[in-house]
Amino acid sequence: MTVPFVLALVIGSIFAGGCTQRFGYYVPFMFLSAVIVPVATGLLTTFRTDTGHAKWIGYQVLVGFGIGLSMQQPSMAAQTVLSKIDVPTGVSLMFFGQQLGGTVFVSAGQNILSSRLIQGLTGAKIRGLDPDIVVNTGATNIRNAVGPEYLGAVLKAYNHALTTVYYAAVGTSCVLIVAAAFMEWKSIKKDKGSVRRNGQAKEVSKTSPDALGGKD
Secondary structure: OOHHHHHHHHHHHHHHHHHHHHHOOOHHHHHHHHHHHHHHHHHHOOOOOOOOHHHHHHHHHHHHHHHHHHHOHHHHHHHHHOOOOOHHHHHHHHHHHHHHHHHHHHHHHHHHHHHHHHHHHHHHOOOOOOHHHHHHHOHHHHHHHOOHHHHHHHHHHHHHHHHHHHHHHHHHHHOHHHHHHOOOOOOHHHHHHHHHHHHHHHHHHOOOOOOOOOOO
16 A cells, blocks of 8 residues: 555656756755655645545655655765765765664654554543554454454544654654755756866866967
8 A cells, every 4th residue: 555655756766866967956856855745744644544545545646756856865965065085975874864764763653653542542441442452463453353343443543543653754854844955056967067177178288288279
């Protein structure tokens, strides 16, 4: 069920990479991502137990496309702004930050889900149901582990806990605008042009003074 998210992320990454090569600037796509992702993750918080395919697929497409727009831009910025000797360090730090953020917030999301789910099941006061059973069972086997008389209340509590995790995603995605605002606007085309001009200058310097017409 996460295929729409993954496909949209790949498409967004390819689209942003191609446009950056075409126009030369990577920062606009970071701003665009900072607008799309908070809105898209906010839409995820509207999920209900009866949400249809059109919504949960469409919202995932928006989230994936928005993330894809800025996923490769930090490493591209490191390669453009930093000196050659610092590029490997800069790119490594960008990927390290992405992997560390994912690792930390997966654990944070799991903790939010578990705590909210237990709180919701306890507050619902469902007699004869142990909240730990629902937490340890997982979403895919709830219908098999819970009796039909409890299923409606359990699904409602699970949905509330899950959308609370999405609120955390909304908060973290809003920070994207801060990162984008402090990025250096530097064209990758200008860098390539300067390399070509330097290369031409070296070739000209090898010619004789007569061939240059007496000019430096």
